[in-house]
Amino acid sequence: MNIMTLCSAFAPMLALTLTVMATPVKASSEFNTLEVLSSSVCPDCLDYQVIGACVWMTCTPVGCDTDTSIKVKHRLPDAVVVSYPDTGESPWQELKWLSPTTSLSDGGGQSRPSTVQGMNNPNTKFNNVDVIGHPDIDTIYGMLGSLGYFVDSPTTSMMPYYLSSLDSLGWRHNLPDLLTLDTWNPMSDSLGNFGPVFPRGGFVLQPHPFKAAALAAFRAMHLVTRRGESRLYKPLVANQRMGFWPPKGVEVDNDETAFQMIYPHKQDDAYLWPEFDDSTTITDPYAALRSDNDNYAWAVWRMYKGCERKGAMLVAHFGE
Numbered sequence: 001m002n003i004m005t006l007c008s009a010f011a012p013m014l015a016l017t018l019t020v021m022a023t024p025v026k027a028s029s030e031f032n033t034l035e036v037l038s039s040s041v042c043p044d045c046l047d048y049q050v051i052g053a054c055v056w057m058t059c060t061p062v063g064c065d066t067d068t069s070i071k072v073k074h075r076l077p078d079a080v081v082v083s084y085p086d087t088g089e090s091p092w093q094e095l096k097w098l099s100p101t102t103s104l105s106d107g108g109g110q111s112r113p114s115t116v117q118g119m120n121n122p123n124t125k126f127n128n129v130d131v132i133g134h135p136d137i138d139t140i141y142g143m144l145g146s147l148g149y150f151v152d153s154p155t156t157s158m159m160p161y162y163l164s165s166l167d168s169l170g171w172r173h174n175l176p177d178l179l180t181l182d183t184w185n186p187m188s189d190s191l192g193n194f195g196p197v198f199p200r201g202g203f204v205l206q207p208h209p210f211k212a213a214a215l216a217a218f219r220a221m222h223l224v225t226r227r228g229e230s231r232l233y234k235p236l237v238a239n240q241r242m243g244f245w246p247p248k249g250v251e252v253d254n255d256e257t258a259f260q261m262i263y264p265h266k267q268d269d270a271y272l273w274p275e276f277d278d279s280t281t282i283t284d285p286y287a288a289l290r291s292d293n294d295n296y297a298w299a300v301w302r303m304y305k306g307c308e309r310k311g312a313m314l315v316a317h318f319g320e
Contacts, residue, residue, distance in 0.1 A: 029293045030091045031263040033135055036299070039262045040077055040136040044269040045301050048074040048147055052319015054243055056311025067310040069243075071319045074144065075258065075270065075301040076153040077134040078236060079161060081221055083127045083213040084295045087165055090130060091263060091295040098160055099130055104168035123207045127216035127294075128171075131224050131236070133159035134299060151306035154238040154246075161224045164202060167232040174199035176230050189252040191218050192274035197252060210286045213296045214259075218250070218273060221257070221300055225249040238304075242314040245305040256303040263297040265289060270301040 052071040057064055082092055088101040133155045134140075144150035164171040174183070177199035182188045189197045194211040195204050200219040206212040223229055224236045226249045238246035247256035258270035265288070276285035307317065 029295060030093045031297060032093045035266075036080055036092075036134070036262055036297075037136045037139070039260065039266050039299060040134070040140060042260060042268060042270070045077070045258070045260050045299070046074050046140075046144070047303075048072065048144070048150075050148070051305070052317065054307035054310075054314055054318075055316040056243075056309065057313050057315045058311040059313075065311075066315070069308040069310045070149060071305065071307040071317055072149055072151070073303060073305040073320070074150060075303050076140060076155070077137060077260075077299045078153050078155045078302045079221070079224075079300045080132045080134055080262065080297060081217040081259075081300055082130045082132070082295075082297045083217045085125070085127055085213075087128055089295075090128070091293075091297065092130070092132070095130070095132060095160075099128060099163050099165040102165060102168070104172075123205055125204050125206060125209065125212040126202045127204070127213050128164045128202060129162065129216050129220040130160065130164065131162040131220050131233075133157050133161065133236075149306075149308050151244055151304045153302070153304065154236060159234065161236045162220050162233040164220065170200070170231040171202045174201040174203075177201065191215055191252055192277070193279060194218075194274060197222055208284075208286070209294050210290050210296070213291075213294060214273060214298075217259075217296070217298060221250045243307045243309050243317075247302045247304065258301045258303075259298040260301060261289060261296070261298050263295065264291040264293075270299070 049072065050070050051073050054069050054071050056067050056069065082090055084090055088099060090096045090099050135157050137153060137155050137157050141150065141152060169175050170177070177183050180198065182198040191197060191214075194215040195206050197219060200223050202216055204212040204215050206215060223231060224233050227235045227237055237249075240246060248254070250257050255272055258272055260270040261267045278285050
């Protein structure tokens with residue numbers, strides 16, 4: 001891929017970024033949709049690669065023909081996941097109205113005697129999480145089209161796939177996760193030293209505010225990338241078909257899902273979590289990423305693989 005092709009692909013989004021940069025920046029406890037759009041100007045996040053080839057076959061009464069197509073892989077920004085402690089106070093300005101306080105979902109933040117659901121361990125933190133379809137997914141398709149063949153995502157732009165304030169039983173009381181073996185198995189998955197993935201609720205026994213917020217966000221993505229969970233959500237899942245290999249559900253130690261911070265700081269790449277191994281360090285490598293108000297947002301980039309269909313049947317494919 002030559003540099004001119006890459007530059008022309010990103011030209012519309014670079015113009016958007018320059019517009020945002022020209023606007024005076026003020027310290028804020030919120031972000032807006034324009035900032036989400038500008039953050040998707042991220043070539044490293046896409047990680048577009050030609051990885052192999054597919055062989056297709058079409059048979060008729062007079063014989064069979066074969067054809068080939070390239071096999072590619074790249075990431076797509078399936079969602080924006082927002083983590084924030086105070087119910088009804090989402091930092092995404094235009095979507096704050098989606099998650100109001102209710103009689104079943106009120107309070108939040110670090111555990112205190114008066115906090116939600118009586119959780120008063122001083123190391124317990126609570127975060128609400130919203131999972132929203134990335135608003136720039138259609139622009140990303142246009143950009144990828146200029147680079148070559150690409151595969152698409154099941155994401156609907158701006159679709160609320162999960163709003164924890166509407167899932168009070170699951171997010172605040174850990175039901176039905178408390179009734180599963182994953183919650184009680186001491187060998188179940190943990191996200192580094194952030195904490196266990198199960199139960200997939202908003203309470204985290206974690207004194208570090210960034211890790212607590214990230215773990216809550218990871219739990220929500222673990223939920224929405226699966227079908228058949230007894231929770232109030234819309235699955236964000238693609239079906240595999242000939243020549244199309246979507247990512248599996250979000251898992252620990254899975255390189256198919258990477259996170260790009262949008263707020264409070266914008267990152268220029270997407271990273272697997274945990275981003276740092278701080279188990280043996282004296283300093284805090286997450287200090288530069290911490291928010292003053294404990295509000296966070298990340299774009300969730302997931303890896304898709306596929307090849308253009310050029311026959312009735314896929315008979316072979318090569319490449320990772």
